[in-house]
Amino acid sequence: MSNNKLRKVDVIFSPYSVAPYEILKNTMRRPKDEVVQELIDSGLRGRGGAGFPTGLKWKFAKQQQSDQKYVICNADEGEPGTFKDRKLLVEVPRKVISGMAICAWVIGATKGYIYLRREYRYLIQDIEKELDLYHKHAAEIGLDFKIEIFLGAGAYVCGEETALIESMEGKRGEPRNKPPYPIQSGYLGKPTVVNNVETFASATMVCRIGANEYKKFGTDDQHGSKLFSISGDSPKEGVHELELGMSLEDFANEFGDGDTKAVQVGGVAGFCIPRKKFKTTIIGEGNTTGGSTMIFNSTRSMYNVLHNYLDFFSEESCGQCTPCRIGTQQLLKGIEAVKSGKKPPEYLDQLVKLSETMRLTSKCGLGQSVTNSFSSIVKNFREEMIY
Amino acid sequence: MAEVKELVNELVDKYGRERKSLLPILQGIHLERNYLSKEAMLEVAKQLDLSAAEIYGTASFYSFLDTKADGKYKIRVCKSITCEMKGKSDIIKTLEDMLKIKVGETTEGKRFSLLETNCLGLCDQGPAMLINEEYYTKLTAAKVRKILGEYIRNKY
Ligand SMILES: Cc1cc2nc3c(=O)[nH]c(=O)nc-3n(C[C@H](O)[C@H](O)[C@H](O)COP(=O)(O)O)c2cc1C
Ligand code: SF4
Ligand code: FES
Numbered sequence: 001m002s003n004n005k006l007r008k009v010d011v012i013f014s015p016y017s018v019a020p021y022e023i024l025k026n027t028m029r030r031p032k033d034e035v036v037q038e039l040i041d042s043g044l045r046g047r048g049g050a051g052f053p054t055g056l057k058w059k060f061a062k063q064q065q066s067d068q069k070y071v072i073c074n075a076d077e078g079e080p081g082t083f084k085d086r087k088l089l090v091e092v093p094r095k096v097i098s099g100m101a102i103c104a105w106v107i108g109a110t111k112g113y114i115y116l117r118r119e120y121r122y123l124i125q126d127i128e129k130e131l132d133l134y135h136k137h138a139a140e141i142g143l144d145f146k147i148e149i150f151l152g153a154g155a156y157v158c159g160e161e162t163a164l165i166e167s168m169e170g171k172r173g174e175p176r177n178k179p180p181y182p183i184q185s186g187y188l189g190k191p192t193v194v195n196n197v198e199t200f201a202s203a204t205m206v207c208r209i210g211a212n213e214y215k216k217f218g219t220d221d222q223h224g225s226k227l228f229s230i231s232g233d234s235p236k237e238g239v240h241e242l243e244l245g246m247s248l249e250d251f252a253n254e255f256g257d258g259d260t261k262a263v264q265v266g267g268v269a270g271f272c273i274p275r276k277k278f279k280t281t282i283i284g285e286g287n288t289t290g291g292s293t294m295i296f297n298s299t300r301s302m303y304n305v306l307h308n309y310l311d312f313f314s315e316e317s318c319g320q321c322t323p324c325r326i327g328t329q330q331l332l333k334g335i336e337a338v339k340s341g342k343k344p345p346e347y348l349d350q351l352v353k354l355s356e357t358m359r360l361t362s363k364c365g366l367g368q369s370v371t372n373s374f375s376s377i378v379k380n381f382r383e384e385m386i387y
Numbered sequence: 388m389a390e391v392k393e394l395v396n397e398l399v400d401k402y403g404r405e406r407k408s409l410l411p412i413l414q415g416i417h418l419e420r421n422y423l424s425k426e427a428m429l430e431v432a433k434q435l436d437l438s439a440a441e442i443y444g445t446a447s448f449y450s451f452l453d454t455k456a457d458g459k460y461k462i463r464v465c466k467s468i469t470c471e472m473k474g475k476s477d478i479i480k481t482l483e484d485m486l487k488i489k490v491g492e493t494t495e496g497k498r499f500s501l502l503e504t505n506c507l508g509l510c511d512q513g514p515a516m517l518i519n520e521e522y523y524t525k526l527t528a529a530k531v532r533k534i535l536g537e538y539i540r541n542k543y
Contacts, residue, residue, distance in 0.1 A: 080467040080506040118451045119507050122520050153410055153449035156505060170409030172448040188407065229510065231469040237511035268468070294469055294510075308468045312505055318448075 006250035007243045009217055009225040011205050012198070013092060020098035020204055021137040024105075027207045028141065032106050036062065039203060041211035043223030048074055048159070048196030049269065049290040050365070054203060057193060061107040061183040064191035069109040071100050071145075072168075072187065072194045076117045076152055076159035079267035080312060081292035084227040084239045085197035089116075089123055092201060093130040097147065099200025101138065102207060103193055104145040112147040113187075115164050118154045156316040160364050161186075161194040163318070174320045175364035198227055198291075219245030222284040226291055232264075233257050233297035245285075249278040252295070259297040262380070267292035268309045269369040272302075274380040302381035303339060306374065310335065313370050324367025327358040331374060338385060345386045348378050394419055395430040404435060409445060413452055422453040450504065457493045458500030460538060463517040467506035470513035474527075478514050479503070481528040485535055499538075 018026075027035055040055030061069065073096065077085040088096055100112050114127065131147055138145060155173045157163050162176035165187050186192025195203075202224060206214050217225045222244035231237050234255045242251075252260045252275075264272045265283060267290055273281050283293075296305060314328035334351040337343040355371035362368045378385055398415040402408035409431070416427050423446055432439040446452045464470075464478055479501075483489055486499050493500040509515035512524035523534055 077508050078506060081469060081510050082506075083508040083510055086508050117508070118449075119504075119517065122522065151411070151414060153414065154451035155449050167410065168407065170406040170445065172445050174448075231510035231513070232472060239511075264468075296472075300472065304471075305468060308466075308471055312467060316505065 006246040006254055007217075009241055009243055011209070011214075011217070011225045012088070012095070012201055012227060012241055016092075016094065018208060020092075020094035021134070021141075023204055023208045024098045024101050024137070024143075025141050027102050028105055028143070032062065035102070035106060035207065038211045039206055042206040042214045043211075043218075044199070044202055044206055044214070045223075046196055047198035047202065047226065047291065049079065049266070054195065054199055057183060057195070058103055058106050061191050061193045064107075064183065066191050068111070068188075068190045069107055070187045070190055070192040071104045071107070071109045071112040072161075072164070072192060073100050073112070073114045073197055073200055074159060074161065074164060074194050075114050075120070075197050076156075076164060077120070077197070078117060078156035078159050078316075079269060079290055079292050080309075081231050081264065081267050081294040082229045082290060083231075084229045084291055086120060086123070087239045088197050088201055088227070089120075089127060093127060094134070095201040095204045096197055097130060097134045097200075099195075099203040100147060101134070101143060101145055102203060103195070103200070105143060107191070107193060109193070110144050110146065112145060113150045113168065114147065115150050115152060115158075115168065117159075118152045121151060124149060124151070155318075156312075157318045157364070157366055160366065163364070164194065165192065172318070174318045175366075177363065217243045218284075219282075222282075226284070228291045228293050230255050230293050230295065232295040233260065233300070234295045244283065246283055247279060248273055248281040248283060251283060251293070252278055255293075256295055257297055259299075260295055261298045261300065262296045262302065264292070264294040264296070264305075264373065266290050266372075267294075268312055268373055269365065271372050272305070272376040272380065277380075302377055302384045303335070306335060306377045306385070307332070309373050309377075310370075313366065317366060321361075321363040321367065323358045323361040324363070324370075327354060327362075327367065328370060331355060331370070335378075335385060345382075348382065348385055352378055391416075391420075391424065391427045392430055395427065395434055399431075399434050406435060406437065409435065409437075409442070410449075413442075413446055417452060421459060422456050424456075428454070457497060459498050460518055461500045461502060462535075463502045463504040463507070465505070465507045465509070465513065465515045466503040467510070469510045470506075470515055473513040475514045477528050478516065478526050478531055481531045482535065485532065485539075 036059045044054045045051040158167045158173040160175045163173040167173040182192040310332040317324045319325045355374040359368045359371045398412045402411045428442045432442045514526045515524045
């Protein structure tokens with residue numbers, strides 16, 4: 001266990017010391033319930049942002065009675081500042097595919113999809129080659145689980161699991177109400193596990209090294225290693241695998257340029273943390289685990305940063321529910337009005353309230369999470385919003 | 388428009404006559420034709436037994452499905468935060484000067500369309516852009532002149 005210290009680890013990108021399909025084969029010799037329990041014990045949480053315990057998701061999906069179930073790998077990776085899923089698909093695709101296959105075997109699915117964002121179309125050929133190889137292995141070990149690529153068509157909100165499913169069903173990518181959750185009624189109304197690319201790769205590694213080894217990484221309540229996509233004002237931009245549970249101070253010392261003013265943790269859907277809170281902020285606690293970390297130094301205008309985020313949200317809002325559709329536009333216009341002096345500084349407080357209302361009344365995570373970055377920037381960098 | 392009909396027929400045979408095949412079919416048309424014409428959408432509607440409005444409504448949701456003809460080469464420059472910080476506006480300005488169009492416009496003869504887009508997942512190598520399926524990173528004005536110059540010269 002580390003004491004909120006930053007530690008670099010090498011689990012997910014470590015070379016294949018045991019070939020991933022060997023891990024799959026070995027795992028399939030064990031009782032399914034034991035494998036699920038191992039995943040639960042490992043404390044692995046979803047790496048797509050929402051952080052739901054992966055073992056539990058698989059357990060619930062396994063319990064569903066259905067003639068057909070599906071496994072979907074969410075490779076929509078649209079959160080600004082995230083690019084680790086792309087790297088995983090390029091560098092260790094077999095760990096990802098093997099994780100999908102283990103999931104399928106556990107829950108009893110015969111069909112799976114990799115939902116690949118349209119922007120990554122250039123990866124298709126290489127992934128298809130990997131899938132050919134996988135299908136050969138699957139045939140050899142007698143696993144009836146086929147995987148196809150489903151190409152997205154360009155929409156951030158399709159990363160939301162129910163919007164992703166709508167889009168696969170040939171519709172607009174508009175999120176559904178939950179419940180029912182995809183594990184109850186997902187693709188074509190069948191029980192469906194949707195997991196992030198990194199989650200599947202991590203599940204493979206849990207099966208390889210066991211829950212006990214895996215739990216050695218991280219802290220008491222944040223287990224495992226995690227990929228961080230680091231960008232912005234950093235001399236070390238790129239994907240880094242770190243233990244969960246480090247303080248932001250250590251993080252900024254390691255990856256900042258010596259002049260770090262704020263770090264956006266968890267992408268634009270996450271929180272913007274100012275320097276004075278680096279010491280007390282533990283990455284992974286209460287902030288999202290998607291792994292996008294964008295570093296801003298003192299030359300950056302936080303007004304411009306927020307403006308950019310709001311522009312993103314108002315463009316990517318699917319428009320299905322009013323709080324999000326209107327709210328994102330109002331917030332954008334609102335900060336412009338304060339900046340230009342058309343509205344008094346106190347108007348910012350009203351805007352923060354509006355963003356909080358959006359959290360309560362929006363249908364999906366997009367509208368619900370706008371307040372995270374909005375409130376954290378407006379509260380911590382108020383002067384910059386006004387002058 | 389016998390040709391469009393053939394193309395749609397082919398795609399429907401390949402992906403199936405169901406609603407869930409709609410995106411792959413539309414993408415297939417797009418790859419061949421560079422956009423979804425009205426005729427193509429009507430044909431898909433007929434074949435999948437859906438209303439044309441439904442096809443259009445679905446297509447228009449997605450930023451990579453165009454419902455009007457535009458440039459053969461679509462330049463998509465990332466405008467999300469870290470690319471913006473790393474100098475995206477210089478990149479846009481260079482492209483606008485070279486192509487003599489503004490963002491959102493298409494050159495005469497429909498060779499190039501200039502678009503801004505959200506994060507391309509290349510943030511550690513920004514500023515970044517896509518030209519059709521090719522990606523370009525760590526852009527500078529000089530680099531953009533060279534890349535685009537090659538498109539203008541070689542890829543008619
Ligand atoms: C607006 C929005 C966008 C999302 N985009 C992604 C994404 O690109 N990739 C992803 O894995 N999860 C994304 N998610 C989270 C998914 O809904 C879902 O929680 C996740 O795929 C579950 O997998 P996990 O448990 O392995 O993280 C997004 C959620 C929201 C609300
Ligand atoms: S919160 Fe926004 S993105 Fe989500 S369903 Fe509502 S309008 Fe669509
Ligand atoms: S911010 Fe430009 S590629 Fe991500």
